[in-house]
Amino acid sequence: MSEYILRTSQLSKKYKNTLALDDVNISVKKGEIYGFIGQNGAGKSTLLRIVTGLSFSSKGSIELFGENNPSMLSDAQKRTGAIIESPALFPNMTAHDNLEVHRLQKGIPGRESINKTLELVGLSETGNKKVKNFSLGMKQRLGLAIALLSDPELLILDEPTNGLDPMGIAWLRELIKKLNREKGLTILISSHILSELHQLASRYGIIHQGKLLEEISAKELDxxxxxxxxxxxxxQAKGATILESTLSTTDFEVMPDGTMKLYAYLDDVRKVSKALTDNDLVIEHLSQNGDSLESYFRELVGGVEDE
Structure with missing residues (x-):
């Protein structure tokens, strides 16, 4: 069995004269939390809609659970749960009745899954309260319950923290971690806020103006x-020896371009400079580098502000 749950190949989507997706190739591995990040309008929702069968691509292909035959994709899509944009809810029904409708539509046997899922998302005590009287956060939880009702193998969440207060965001974060850790659920989650995904994702795909700029692991990004x-x-070789012997540190890397990255002595640059010059080395460059996650993202997309 392939290690990949989802792969796209040259996936493109054109709306009249607008290219919403431009030859996007993403790959989501089994068991990972994949953070799909980009500004509003970057193409995140468009790709997720195509993956879940809510829209069609103009070009390219999708492989889902190893299946890339277009006529068989609908069966593979049944193994996914998703919240894309605002979840479809019945405002005059209770949370339980909303799930019952979706259970019947999806052909899920037995009603046991309803109470179990309501408890999982913290809505088991809502009783006869109608959804129209729910807070925005409660509606988000109900949308998540619908996505989880069929016990999916892939969970797709499009900007799931929209409308949630800080407590709700923290609750959702812990639930996502729990689902991934305890059930081995593969999760694809989109957001335009890198700091949110940084606490969750094991790998990232960064998209801008319809183009995938980079796929990078959390370790590589950090x-x-x-x-x-x-x-x-x-x-260079002598410089590395001086860092080890004179400064007593191995917390550095020798880079292919002839530079060295020293992660120690950030608050004592003069000591580093003196150690090198005292050993007859000519310092051609010495600077402090490194970005916050947000500044790294801004630099990658060209410094464009979110609209």
Whole structure:
């Protein structure tokens, strides 16, 4: 069985003269939390709608659970649960009755799944209260319950924290972690706020103006953003030896471009400079580098502000 739950190949979507998706290739591995990040209007929802069968691509293909035959994709899509934009709810019904309608529509056997799912999302005590009287946060929870009702293998969440207060966001974050950890659920979650996904995702796809700019693991992203001293001397090998012997640190990397990244001594640059020059090395470059996650994202997309 493939390690990938979802892969897209040159996926494109054109609306009249607007190219919403431009040859996008993403790959989501089994068991990971994949953070799909981009500004509002970047193409996140368009891709998720195509993956879930709510829209069709203009070009390209999708592989879902190893199935890429278009005529068989609908069966694969039944193994997913999703919240895309605002969940479809029946305002004059209770939470329980809303789930019952969706249970019947999806052909899920037995009613046991309803109470179990309501309890999972914290709505088991809503009783006869109609959905029209729910808060926005409660409606989001009910939408999540609908997505989880069929016990999916892939959960797709499009901007799921919209309308949630800080407590609701923290609750959702912990539930996502629990579902991933205890059920091994693969989760694809989109957001335009990198700081939200940073607490969840094991890998990221960054999209801008319909183009996928980068796929990167959480470890790689943290490494790129880690504060360090960027050092270039006339003798790289000798410089590395000085860092180890004179400064007694191995917390550095020797880079292919001839520079070194030193993660220690960030608050004592003069000591680093003195150690190098005292050993007859010529310092060609010495600066402090490293970004916050937000500044890294802004730099990647060209500094464009979110609209």
């Amino acid at each position: 490494e790129k953003c880690r504060q360090h001293l960027r050092i270039k001397v006339d003798q």
